[in-house]
Amino acid sequence: MPPSTSDAIAREAQLNERYVREWLGAMVAGGIVEFDPVWKRYRLPAEHASWLTREASPNNLAVTAQWFAVLGGAENDLVDAFSHGRGVPYHAYNRFHEVMAEESDQTVVAALEREILGLVPGLTGRLERGITVLEVGCGRGHALAELARRFPRSRFHGVDMSEAAIGHARETVRASGLDNVVFEARDAASIDMAGTVDLVLAFDAIHDQAQPAEVLRRVRRSLAPDGVFLMQDIKAATALEDNRSHPLGPFLYTISCMHCMSVSLASGGPGLGAAWGRELALEMLDGAGFTRVEVHELPHDMINYYYVAEGGESR
């Protein structure tokens, strides 16, 4: 909008003016919105809007800020967990899958073809010719739906233990008429696809598992001999002392304590935590039988490493 009064902004947003004006007070005091005290007009400079609005996606930083509300909603359960140590289950986090999907629209979906697929030489061509793809912990399935749209000759299978997230994923593909993708509500530690899958994907979905080592073993066993496992997971070192100067360190350990570690513990898991780190990830991939692993970083994604692992079942 051009510089506008709180009345005009509230009308445009169809919100209550008194609330909008108080919220604008916070934005002005924080230096995000400018205020003209004579005309009582507020202005969001274009250079601020360019990373703060949904129209700015995939550069909208405000998406990530929603985690404070999602995690804060589970505060009482988390405080109790500090005493009993048994974690906090997934269902305690209101809007988790909605916010997760919006964040991965930016870090995964928007960058799939431009950045992520290019990590595996020849993968785009293979997807175009037609291969079998499995995604573990697919959440609402946006990444897989995008791949299914882009590569109609390939077959896609998404697995997530959340019935609600899988319900959304099915709705998305039904609405778009895709017939080469299926979604299944299932524990990733029970997948059993014996050397039949060409590509397995896991986007931010291994460290908070109840049985991460078993999932990695099953992922490897599901791969065809020339199959590839592409795992996006948090960029950190395993040893705390090596994360002291990590620019996102406090944020990662906080998210981990308040969610990733807690959901794993709540389902009887080891609670690896978001900062399980590259060294442990490599050790676990090795333990699962992967024979060759490369670790990549991508310029659009400051939060994650991208592991490309090979070593599928020999026939």
Ligand SMILES: C[S@@+](CC[C@H](N)C(=O)[O-])C[C@H]1O[C@@H](n2cnc3c(N)ncnc32)[C@H](O)[C@@H]1O
């Ligand atoms: C951090 S979210 C990432 C979701 C999605 N990959 C994305 O990037 O938006 C982790 C996902 O793993 C799923 N998950 C956790 N444990 C699981 C299990 N044992 N089996 C299958 N899915 C699981 C959760 O339901 C959640 O959707």
